Amino acid sequence: MGDELKIKKIVDDIDDIYNVIKTKELSFSEKILIDDKYSEIKDTYADFINNYLDFKEISDNLYDGMYISNGKGKTIYINKAYTKITGITKEEVIGRTVKEITEEGNLFKGAVTMEVIERKEGVNSLGKSLKNNKDLLVSGSPIFDQNGNIKLVVINNRDISDLKELELKIAELNDEKIKATEEIKFLRKQQISKNNVVYKSENMNMAMDLVSTIGPTDVTVLITGESGTGKEVIADEIYFKSNRENKPFIKVNCAAIPAELLESELFGYEGGAFTDAKKRGKIGLFELANEGTILLDEIGDMSLNLQSKLLRVLQSKEIVRIGGNKPIKLDIRLIASTNKDLQEEIKKEKFREDLYYRLNVVPIELKPLRERKEDIYYLTNEYLNKYNKKYGKKTKLEKEAMKILEMYKWPGNIRELKNLIERMVVINKDGLIKYNNILSILDMESVSFATMMSDSNYNLKASVKKLEKDMIVNSIKKCGSVNKAAKQLGLSQPALWKKCKVLDIDINKE
Numbered sequence: 001m002g003d004e005l006k007i008k009k010i011v012d013d014i015d016d017i018y019n020v021i022k023t024k025e026l027s028f029s030e031k032i033l034i035d036d037k038y039s040e041i042k043d044t045y046a047d048f049i050n051n052y053l054d055f056k057e058i059s060d061n062l063y064d065g066m067y068i069s070n071g072k073g074k075t076i077y078i079n080k081a082y083t084k085i086t087g088i089t090k091e092e093v094i095g096r097t098v099k100e101i102t103e104e105g106n107l108f109k110g111a112v113t114m115e116v117i118e119r120k121e122g123v124n125s126l127g128k129s130l131k132n133n134k135d136l137l138v139s140g141s142p143i144f145d146q147n148g149n150i151k152l153v154v155i156n157n158r159d160i161s162d163l164k165e166l167e168l169k170i171a172e173l174n175d176e177k178i179k180a181t182e183e184i185k186f187l188r189k190q191q192i193s194k195n196n197v198v199y200k201s202e203n204m205n206m207a208m209d210l211v212s213t214i215g216p217t218d219v220t221v222l223i224t225g226e227s228g229t230g231k232e233v234i235a236d237e238i239y240f241k242s243n244r245e246n247k248p249f250i251k252v253n254c255a256a257i258p259a260e261l262l263e264s265e266l267f268g269y270e271g272g273a274f275t276d277a278k279k280r281g282k283i284g285l286f287e288l289a290n291e292g293t294i295l296l297d298e299i300g301d302m303s304l305n306l307q308s309k310l311l312r313v314l315q316s317k318e319i320v321r322i323g324g325n326k327p328i329k330l331d332i333r334l335i336a337s338t339n340k341d342l343q344e345e346i347k348k349e350k351f352r353e354d355l356y357y358r359l360n361v362v363p364i365e366l367k368p369l370r371e372r373k374e375d376i377y378y379l380t381n382e383y384l385n386k387y388n389k390k391y392g393k394k395t396k397l398e399k400e401a402m403k404i405l406e407m408y409k410w411p412g413n414i415r416e417l418k419n420l421i422e423r424m425v426v427i428n429k430d431g432l433i434k435y436n437n438i439l440s441i442l443d444m445e446s447v448s449f450a451t452m453m454s455d456s457n458y459n460l461k462a463s464v465k466k467l468e469k470d471m472i473v474n475s476i477k478k479c480g481s482v483n484k485a486a487k488q489l490g491l492s493q494p495a496l497w498k499k500c501k502v503l504d505i506d507i508n509k510e
């Protein structure tokens with residue numbers, strides 16, 4: 001019989017006794033005493049029942065399993081959660097000692113009740129339910145009576161298979177995090193690999209000096225120059241010289257991302273900000289760059305609407321995601337670059353003047369390659385070495401060929417020079433890149449012969465000789481025979497043979 005029923009039986013017996021006594025002849029004071037005692041007992045019983053029911057309700061709704069024994073280790077109570085966690089029912093344990101159950105070895109192992117009784121203190125251990133193989137964290141505590149003897153042992157049983165699963169999940173996530181961090185490091189290195197910056201010109205000297213000075217500060221830099229002049233190279237150098245090296249460096253090409261997308265790319269959005277927005281939202285590039293550097297390339301192509309928003313970011317040093325209302329603090333170094341003339345764009349009302357002044361704190365202007373010809377020789381040699389190494393070659397460049405490179409206008413600037421040298425090294429067969437190899441590729445309008453001839457290193461006779469030779473070689477190559485070439489050049493066949501001899505042209509080779 002449960003405790004609850006035992007006590008109910010006592011109270012029912014008292015009821016019977018009371019009813020019998022009430023029929024007897026009693027003095028007034030005896031009657032009052034018995035009535036008082038009787039109602040005291042009833043109140044105490046009502047209190048007990050209420051508390052007992054509350055305790056049962058609370059303990060049955062606990063997350064952890066409760067296992068209570070008396071001071072001798074005899075099981076007197078388990079809550080519902082204990083059965084749920086271990087699969088062990090009341091019928092299997094109530095009234096039996098923990099010692100006996102443990103020795104039997106069918107229900108659980110790792111019980112601490114007996115140890116709590118022995119040591120008279122709390123004991124923690126790992127246990128296991130043998131009914132469903134669940135691992136448990138078992139924590140036992142003694143409850144003492146007034147004389148200091150243990151009257152109850154309360155054991156808390158926590159299912160740690162969930163914890164174990166969480167532990168595994170955390171370990172998996174940690175592995176993924178380590179992998180992702182390594183990948184970020186690798187991609188960062190690839191994206192901003194250290195360039196071998198080659199320069200000789202005054203313009204580049206000044207730019208590189210400035211980079212060394214302002215690199216370690218957080219000042220905003222605006223780099224301008226035609227396409228291919230090395231704006232990104234300069235931005236990389238600023239990053240390497242800054243105190244933000246090894247922190248994020250996010251490069252955004254404002255012209256390459258459609259205007260309507262650029263805002264969400266930069267600012268990110270909260271979940272559900274757009275109808276098709278991913279449920280959990282998206283972190284923006286500004287946030288990704290936090291603590292690091294952001295390069296806004298082709299800033300001259302940014303829409304006026306976004307320019308105002310960028311201006312606000314620069315003023316407040318915080319952003320709010322699209323669809324959100326929580327400002328996020330930013331600690332970012334901003335580098336902007338453009339091949340547009342921003343002053344002109346301001347006049348055309350395509351660029352905000354106030355934003356221009358915010359960006360133009362330190363301006364770095366890169367001249368086009370045609371205005372810093374001193375760099376061409378060094379850049380060419382750098383790329384010759386680079387591509388010879390890459391393609392396993394030992395290609396050299398004819399002196400006249402270098403001359404042509406120095407005279408060309410290079411509309412695509414250093415990028416064009418770099419690509420040309422790579423192409424020349426790849427297709428070259430005899431180890432020497434010649435003057436006319438380059439002429440046949442470059443846009444000849446960009447190298448006027450007048451310019452070439454006016455160069456003090458070339459006298460008229462040599463230049464004419466060179467021109468004649470190139471024309472004949474090209475014509476023979478194009479026509480496929482000396483006969484046809486002679487016709488095209490307006491010469492007789494013998495005259496062409498003669499010229500070839502004088503100009504040292506090997507017809508069989510050409």
Ligand SMILES: Nc1ncnc2c1ncn2[C@@H]1O[C@H](COP(=O)(O)OP(=O)(O)OP(=O)(O)O)[C@@H](O)[C@H]1O
Nearest residue numbers: 196197198226227228229230231232233339414415
């Ligand atoms: N001083 C330099 N030394 C060596 N290589 C350089 C130098 N300047 C530029 N380059 C190379 O030239 C190419 C173009 O440079 P970069 O991309 O920095 O130009 P950009 O001005 O940013 O071009 P765009 O405006 O088209 O983005 C790159 O391959 C870069 O490595």
